[in-house]
Structure formats: C-alpha cells, structure tokens
Amino acid sequence: MTPDLFARPEGRSSPAASGLDRRSFLGAGACGAAVPLLGPVSADAQAAAPPDIRQPLDLTLTINGRDHRLALDARTTLLDALRERIGLTGTKKGCDQGQCGACTVLLDGTRVLSCLTLAAMAEGREVTTIEGLAGPDGTLHPMQQAFVDHDAFQCGYCTPGQILSAVACVNEGHANDPAQIREYMSGNLCRCAAYPNIVAAVEQAKAEMGA
C-alpha cells in the first residue's frame, strides 16, 4: 500500500490518541511496499535495513522533452518536484490527495495525478505538463484554443489539469459524445463549474486533433 504521507498532522487521528505513530508506521510498515517504486535500491538493500527515506535520490526527469537532473527527498511527489524544484508551476495543487485532478499531467501520454505519483516513478518516462503543450512558436494546442473559444474556465486554476485530461480523453477514444466526455472528464473538478463549456471545448478540439 502507498504510505499515507498526506494525512492531516495531529488533527484527525493524533499519535497520542490512536497509539500509532505515523513515522514508525511509515518507516516499518510501509517501506517494503514503497521500495519497489524507488528503482535504484537494490534487492540486497531491501532485504537488509530499510533505506533512509530522507537521503536524496539522484534522478533525471524528462519533462516536456527536456532533461532535469535533481537530487530529491525520496518522498517528493512529481507535483512538488515540478512546482517547487523545477519551477514549472502550471501544474496545480488542489488537494494533494488525488481527489480534484488539478495536478493532472501526462506520463508517456497517459493522464496521471502528479500528486499521487512519486517523482522517482517518473524517471525514464516522458512527462508532459501544460507548459509543454503549445508549439515552439507559441501556437496553442487545439485543446488550449478550444478552451479559450468556449470560455471553458473562470478562475483558471483547474484549467491546466482539465486541458491535459481532455487531451488524454480524446486520445483514449473517450470523447465520442457529450455524455461520454462528461463521464471521462468527471475526475477533474471545476468549482467555478464551467462544465458545459469544457464539454463543448473537448468536442471542438477532438475534431481538430483528428482523433
């Protein structure tokens, strides 16, 4: 199971109240499950002592076609690596627990929630963020243009995640009619509720994407 790194400190189930210390839980219980995700750790090391999760991992992440060499705390999510270490802040944090879709990026073309993806899991794979969608000359991707044309946002905060999710939705073949688009875009919350405009944008872009 994935360690619960994101639970509320103290408030929900304080260590004192529950008798379970989250640190020891993470260190002893969840590490065996976490290790296979981390790649560089050898099988021998896994069998011996658990590795120190605080030791930086040397990683190379390929984002929008460009390599970034980083030394990251093993617990760093792809979302936090993008925003706090690489400076690509187009990817948004809306809940940090896989509920809102604002952090959606493409990993080898598949939409994933970057808040539930450890940065280490993205090594050796192609990450596409909102900053990598427009052409080199600044021409907007058909999905970006469609979002502009149909006013498919208000505050704009969920928009990068919506757009990447929408690109994947079309490429998956899940944009065949409005009902299907609504269903397959329901993992991306929009509190301003631009939903009908988002559906119209996906329909327009689908035609232009030739999917």
Add this chain to the structure above:
Amino acid sequence: MSAAAPEPKANMGRPEPRLDARLKVTGEARYPSDMPVGHPAHAVLVTSSIARGRLAGLDTAAARAVPGVIEIFTAENTRELKHLDYVPGGGGPSTSVQELGPEIAHDGQIIAMVVAETLEAAREAAHAVKASYDRQDPSATFDSAGVEEKPAGKEFPKAGDAEAALAAAEVTIAAEYGTPTQHHNAIELFTTTCVWDGDRLTVHEPSQFVYGLKNALAARLAMDPAKIHVVSPYVGGAFGAKAQMTPRTALVAFAAKTLGRPVKLVASRDQGFTIATYRAETRHRIRLGARRDGKIVAYTHEGREVTSRPDAYKVAGVSDTVRLYDFGTVATHVSVVHADRNTPGFMRSPPVVPYVYALESAMDELAVRLGMDPVELRRVNDVTRDTVSGKMWTSRSLMKCYDEAAAAFGWADHKPEPGAMRDGDWLIGWGCATACYPTHLGATAARVRLLPSGEVRVQVAAHDIGTGAYTVIGQQAAERLGVPLAAVTVELGDSDLPPGPVAGGSNTTASVCSAVIKACDAIREKLLRAASTSNEGPLAGRSPAELSFTDGRAVATDGAAESIADVMQRLGTAAIEEYAEYLPPGAPADGLRRLYGGKAVLTGGPHGEKIMYALGAEFVEVRVHARTREVRVPRAVGAFAGGRIMNTRTARSQLMGGMIWGIGSALHEATEIDRREARYINDNIAEYLIPVNADVPSIEVIMVPEEDAEVNPAGVKGLGELANVGTAAAIANAVYHATGRRIRDLPIRIEDLLA
C-alpha cells in the same frame, strides 16, 4: 457565435474572450503560490484535535529532531503578534481566534507551524508534534447542549400586523426548512508566501481584498501598512473565503521575519475547512397567509444561524427576502447560536442562499395549497413599492425573467399533480423559483493612462477571482476612450495600485466601471478641449459636446476627425493619466479614506433611496428513479436581468456556474459534523460532494435586456452571486412535483426519498 459567446441584445457588451485567457490555458498565469521567490523555507500547519479546552502540552522534541527542520512556531514564541478585534466585513480578521493556544476554541485550530528546508521534512515533523489537551465537551451545532442563542441584532424588518393578517387569512401555510454547513472548496488551497526585504514585506496570497489584507496584516505585525505589498494577480477561486484575513497570514509573515528568509505555506485541503470560514447551517420557520386568489397578506420568517463561540457572524437574509414580493404584512426575527466552531463567513450570496431557499420553497407550498400555478403566484404578488420601507425599485424585471424562462423551458406543458409526468422508471418533476441579489456598490479608485499610440493602461487594486473583471474593466475603458480592447492593459490584484473594492457582494463591475468611466471622461475632456480650442487642426473651433471618440480618433458629428496622437501632440504631452475616485451614494463621506485604510465600504441593495436588486427566474427538471430514488437534473433554464451586461460571454459563464452551484446546494453539498467532537467529518473534496461534469447535462442561460440608469454610472447590477440563489428551491419544488415528497432540509439525498 457559439453557446459560450451569446449574441448581445439591447444594453449588452460584446462577448470578448477573456484578456487573461491565453495565460490561463498555458499555465503562465501565476497564482500566488506560483510566484518564484528565492530559496523559500516550507511551512506546514499543525492543528488541534479537540474543539474546546486547553493545550496542556506541546512536545516538539521529536519534530525538532527531524533533519531539515528550522523552527517550530507555537503560542510560546509568537506572542509578539497583536490581537485584532473581530469585525464582520471585508478586510478584517476572519475570526477572533488568532492565537495558537493555549485556549482551544474550535477543532482544527492552528496550534503550531513547522518550518523546514523542504516540504517533505516539514510534513514529517508536523506529524511528530505531540499535543496533549485538557478537553471539555464541545457544543457542535443546533440543539447541542451548551450552545448560547442570542438575537442577531435589535431590529428586524417588519410591516403592519402580520399575526392579525395571518389569523384572518383565507389560506395559510407554515413550514420549517434547514440548510447545511457548506465549505467554499475553491480548487486553489489557502496559501501564503512572505518575503522580507529589510523592513519591507511582500505577501503572495490569493485575496479578494488586497488593501484589507495589507492593513489588517500591518496591525497584527504592528508595522506601517505602507511597507507591505500584497500581490494577488490571479485567484484560483474564492467565493468569499479569501475576503478576510485568516490567522495564517501573520504567522507566515512573522516566521519569515524571524528566520530571515522567505517562508511558503500551502495549507492542506482538510485544514482549509477549519483555518478559514464557511457557510453556517441555518434553520427557518416561515408562515404565509394569502387570499384565495393568491394575493399574499402576511409573511413571517424566523431564521436561526450557527456561529462561533466568540464571534457573532450572521447573514440575516430576511433583509432581502422581505423585498421580493408584495407581502402586505411582514414580521421577521433572526438569532445566532454560538457553538464551539470556527467562525463562519461570506460564501457566495451569503444572506440570500439560505433565506431565499426557504422563502421560495414556502411559495411553492402556498401555490400547491392554492391550486395555483407557481409562476402566476409570483405574478399576482409582484411588487413595485417595498412592503417594509415604502421605497420604489430602480428597475424590476422579475416577471419578464419568468416569462422568458418559462417559454424556453416549455412550462406550458406542466402537469401540476405530483407524479403526473412519469417516464418509465423515472419520475419527472418540474419546479421553479426566484433568484435575487442586492446591487452593491463599493467605494473605489482607479487610474487610467492614455498614450499617443492609443494604448491604454487601467490600474486598480480590484480582483479577478474568475469573474472576468480584467476583461470587462478593459472593455469599459476601451468603449469610453474609443480604442480597441486589444490596446487596453488592465492591472489588478496588487496593493501598490489605487485601491479597489472588496471582491464581495458582486460589486466589482459596477463600482470599478463607474470609477473607470470617471477617469476616462477626465481624459476625454482634456483631449477634446485641446482639439476644439486650438486655432488649427480639423476640429478647431468645435464644441466639445459635438465630439466623440472612436477608432483612436476624436470625431465630430460631420465626420471631421483628428487622431489621439495628433491631439496629444497639440497638447505637448506624451501621456495623459487620470486618477478618479467613485464614492457611491449613501457611502460615508470619508469612504475613500476608509478604503485606503483597508475597510470595505459597500452600499446599495435595500439601503439606498430606492431598492436595487438583480433578479432572475430558474426552472429545472428533475428525474427521480422510482426504484433507487437517485435524483438527477437533466436540464435547467435560467433567465436573469442585471442591468447592463458588460460581456455576454463572461456573464453567461458566471450565471451558468451559479446555477450549477445551486444544483450542488440542492443535491450534493453538506459538511457533516461529528456532534460529540464538533468536528467536520468529510473534510476533503471526495467526501464533500460538489457537482462534477457528469452531474450537469444542460444549462440554458437567458440574459433579459434591462436598462437601469439609476443604479450607478455604469448601469450594472452585478451577476456573480445571482444565479446560485433560488436554484435549490426550484429543485426541491421539482422533487416534490416528481414524488409528492416535500424535502425541507438540504441537501436532498437518496435516503430522504427512500423512507
């Protein structure tokens, strides 16, 4: 024109795409937590796990031992921060509970803040902070032991003898309604980044009122507000939650000062439920008396609202509901119930969402009792002179809205008997209700600069929280100066600009456009005088009254024209810049000074010489599955009149989003409370349900042309908080029509229909 960009009708501006659209689809729009600051330390909050009592101990030893931890801020080492009195209203503190203990006044109160080199270390250390408490049993909400109930004011709207009128009425109904706790849950989290440069502080925080935040923060830090710069060009949803200063801001500023480096806080989703405000639960008892022909003779409304133990926040929406119809007689009362909760605050249409839901449900119950069409009931009781104050309305297009929406919806085919419109396993119900929102006006300043090239820059510390403010303010300047919108740059959300109003009460467009008109007119006058009083040039000797501006030129009625560049050359100037202030009627004479000091100054609604409201009518179809009792809303039609519409695209989007908020209010949203611990149970956006794309098949928005020269110079009433009012009542009324079940407590869930 696509559905998103409706053709403008009379008194409506063009559906220009948003000026910030490209930035928002490319990820280039920088929200406050996106701003690059040098080498920030990362902060994580620790919050209380009891709702009432005292912090007996806070063991930070294990947390301090986590590698990378720099400092842990607690009540002990933050005593320098000043306490501010709670004042409900934009700009001030959101709560009296500002200290980190030892007194604990609500669940999820901030008790410590860990600052570390990395977010990962800060999070680990925050989990290692161990609190112990002297716990007392908290009072959670209505009917909990230990709550204190008090009248929410001294006087409430009243007209005539409602009790006598009720006693004599031919038909009466009495019913009780309830609305739940709701949280804004903007997708952007509550974030604060503070950077000191010597004795100057820059604050990156999403805000609906940067001048308010600047001044309130200065008071907590005991420093000169002129040395604080609040930067908030984009806000990732606000809905009222970012209008006041929450306790986190001063804490982050203090930490950054103490540590001598930038500190960045991104509070977690669940913490957002307790470190900021929310819409409190309400209860209502309504009685209506009427003649058999539907004319209402009496309306009584008793409202009760929950608030925190120390702060008497209230919405008291009877001030608005009493305006809606010609009631004959009125009696109202509102009380607040103090419980051990965080202090509630503004949430989109604060007074009218719960109170209009209750009234519009009662109106439907009365229509059923009378055997009368609910639209006709509204028509019979339409009003021109206010029942309570005797004031006239500036304009009122309610029945036009009803007629247009009813026609588009197909209301003529309505079969009023419950269950009469079944489609296989689906029970179909139709319902309607009124939407209303008071027209507010805020004191504001604005600065406009015109260059010879025709480029225009508008600067005002107003806020675009997704409303389209950048765009409509730009359109106003472009229209007034006769230049294309592409030539206009608008700067907002920065406390170094002239002050703008709080982005609350739907006043921004009306207020800021009124100030922009004033500044632009001053520029026009300078230019026209230069063009017409000159001894040479194509417009020499003309009267300024016969000149206007179009396409970057001053043009006379006979077609003679001179370009802005030539007129400015004649003036010998390279730029004309005008600063203007707009002080709405009824505002205190020192309103602008107050605004500079961070106090929101709002007037309007029922408080001026005339009654000013935007109105609308909403019709919905619900389908309730006969076996599972699942409720769906396959379609909704709303027609709205809000004075001048600046931009039919952004207006439609706001109204559409509002109606979807109404669907959420009716069927999805409720913060569940553990009554023993006074704790929010579903404090995340998987379990706090908000509408998703699959919940919203078809929303039709109709904008009804309306001209109102009396409301303000811009003729604008404001739309942001209109369309989410009434929707929940329309849906509840439709559920009754489908099933014969009158559900009076929101939200309406499957379990309410199963019994």
